[in-house]
Amino acid sequence: MLRLSTRDIAPNDRLSFVHDFVSRNVIGLEFKPKTAAAPEMDLATLPLAADISVSQAFYTPVRGARTRTLLQDGKHNYFVTVHTDDYEFSVEGRPPVKVAAGDLTIVSMGVLLEFHLPATRVDVLHLAHEKLAPLVPGVDLEPYYQIPAGAPAARLLVSYADLLRNCEPDEPEAAALAANHLCELTALVLNRRADRERVGPSIRAARLELVKRDVLKRLEDPDLRVETVARRLGVSVRYIHKLFETEGMTFSEYVRERRLELAHRALLAAPPDRRRSISALAFDCGFGDVSNFNRAFRRRYGMTPSDLMAQALRRRES
Numbered sequence: 605m606l607r608l609s610t611r612d613i614a615p616n617d618r619l620s621f622v623h624d625f626v627s628r629n630v631i632g633l634e635f636k637p638k639t640a641a642a643p644e645m646d647l648a649t650l651p652l653a654a655d656i657s658v659s660q661a662f663y664t665p666v667r668g669a670r671t672r673t674l675l676q677d678g679k680h681n682y683f684v685t686v687h688t689d690d691y692e693f694s695v696e697g698r699p700p701v702k703v704a705a706g707d708l709t710i711v712s713m714g715v716l717l718e719f720h721l722p723a724t725r726v727d728v729l730h731l732a733h734e735k736l737a738p739l740v741p742g743v744d745l746e747p748y749y750q751i752p753a754g755a756p757a758a759r760l761l762v763s764y765a766d767l768l769r770n771c772e773p774d775e776p777e778a779a780a781l782a783a784n785h786l787c788e789l790t791a792l793v794l795n796r797r798a799d800r801e802r803v804g805p806s807i808r809a810a811r812l813e814l815v816k817r818d819v820l821k822r823l824e825d826p827d828l829r830v831e832t833v834a835r836r837l838g839v840s841v842r843y844i845h846k847l848f849e850t851e852g853m854t855f856s857e858y859v860r861e862r863r864l865e866l867a868h869r870a871l872l873a874a875p876p877d878r879r880r881s882i883s884a885l886a887f888d889c890g891f892g893d894v895s896n897f898n899r900a901f902r903r904r905y906g907m908t909p910s911d912l913m914a915q916a917l918r919r920r921e922s
Contacts, residue, residue, distance in 0.1 A: 605772060608647045615642030622647065630657060630730050631681065631713050632674040638665035638720070650772055653783035655681050655732035658768050662725050670717035680714025682736055684729035684790055686753075686762055693719035695747045696840040708751035708758055710794065715747040715840060729765055731787055739791035745808060745846045749794060756796040761789040811839070812847040816858070823863055826892045830855045863889045864904045867897070871912050882909045 608625045610618040619635055622645055626633050629649045637643040643666060649659035686708055692700040696715050703709055711717060714733075737743055751758055764785060773779040818836060822828050833855075834841045848855050867889040886897035886909075901909050 605648050605650050605769075608645075610643060610645045618643055618645070630659060630728075631679055631683075632670070632677055634669045634671050634674060636667045636669075638667055648769075649730075650769060652768070652773070652779045652786070653732075655679075655730065656735065656783040656786065657730045658765050658786070659728040659730065660725065660769060661728065663721050664723050666721050668719045668721065670713055670715070672716060675714065675716070680712055681733045682731045682790075683709075683711050683713060684731065684761070685709050685711070686727045687721070687724050688726075689722050689724040691719065691721050691724065693717065693748075698838045701748070701750065703750060704753075706753035708753070708755075708762070708793070709748060710751065710790065711748040712744075715842075727762070727765060727769075729761075729786055729790070731790060735783075735787045736790060739787060740794045742808075742846075743794065745843060747840055747843065749797065751793055751797060755793060757789060757792040761786075761793055764789060808847060808850065812850070815844055815847060819859055820862060823859070823866055824888060824890050826887070826890050828859060828890060859890075860900060861904070863891060864901055866890075867901065867909065868905060868912070871909060872916055882913075885909065 606625075606629055608621065610622065613621050619637075622635055622643075623633070625647055626635075629651065635643070635645075641664070644662075644664045645666075646662040647659070648661070649657050651657045687703065687705055689705050690703065692702055693709070693711070694700045695711065695717050700720075712733075753759070768782055768786075773782050814837060815833060818833050819828065830841050830844055834844055844855055848858060853861075867885055870885060870889070882898070883894045886894045889897075891897040891900075898908055901907075905912065907915075
């Protein structure tokens with residue numbers, strides 16, 4: 605077990621030592637005290653395998669973050685945390701999430717993250733993405749998961765982590781086996797959660813529907829971007845892309861298809877004396893380039909917008 609106590613460090617140097625210890629042994633995080641007093645922290649971590657460890661920490665009130673600068677390390681492993689006190693955290697600019705003492709949070713370290721802790725003890729599991737992802741289909745669709753303390757398998761996971769902290773594996777083979785057990789138990793917690801969600805309406809399907817509704821309200825806006833949709837709905841861009849992957853398309857393809865349908869309806873519905881030019885129609889439907897609009901329309905409907913316009917006029921005149 606590797607340990608660090610700030611009681612052995614001069615107050616002005618404490619955060620530097622904490623940042624170095626956490627970065628070398630777990631993952632890069634930034635800490636700032638929430639009071640004028642020098643922070644006090646006791647940290648302990650037990651490495652089990654590459655990017656898999658069991659840790660425990662005692663904090664005075666502190667703000668922690670996975671900042672944009674720290675994200676440049678490219679790591680997107682997962683933290684599983686259990687706190688002895690209520691606290692709040694937020695991910696990717698979403699509204700703060702309140703977590704009750706004893707509940708589990710499973711958070712991706714590949715997103716912007718901020719947490720605000722009171723004086724608390726926190727038990728932490730650091731799990732490698734490459735180990736957890738194959739065990740939990742679609743785990744990347746969410747930047748975090750909040751698991752009630754009484755959820756199926758949650759108590760077993762927490763108890764097993766406690767056992768490892770109190771009875772360290774005494775050889776590499778045992779440590780590797782324990783690391784696998786932690787990943788498998790975490791996967792069990794997440795998959796049981798997913799099973800419960802599938803009993804009712806699909807949460808992912810509902811969220812995808814919200815994204816689609818937002819897009820349909822703004823189809824005519826040529827500046828419609830996935831980034832702006834994500835900000836409005838309080839989700840990450842990556843999450844929206846993952847939602848559309850479940851339907852075998854991209855966000856851009858969905859927007860283009862809906863804009864083409866809008867243009868098609870407009871060409872069929874407008875009276876002859878109110879016909880707009882093709883370029884005006886393209887811009888009104890959110891296309892920024894007439895040539896791209898014409899090519900996409902022809903691929904979609906087997907004729908150009910001008911062909912469809914002429915066909916509609918002939919029908920009206922006959």
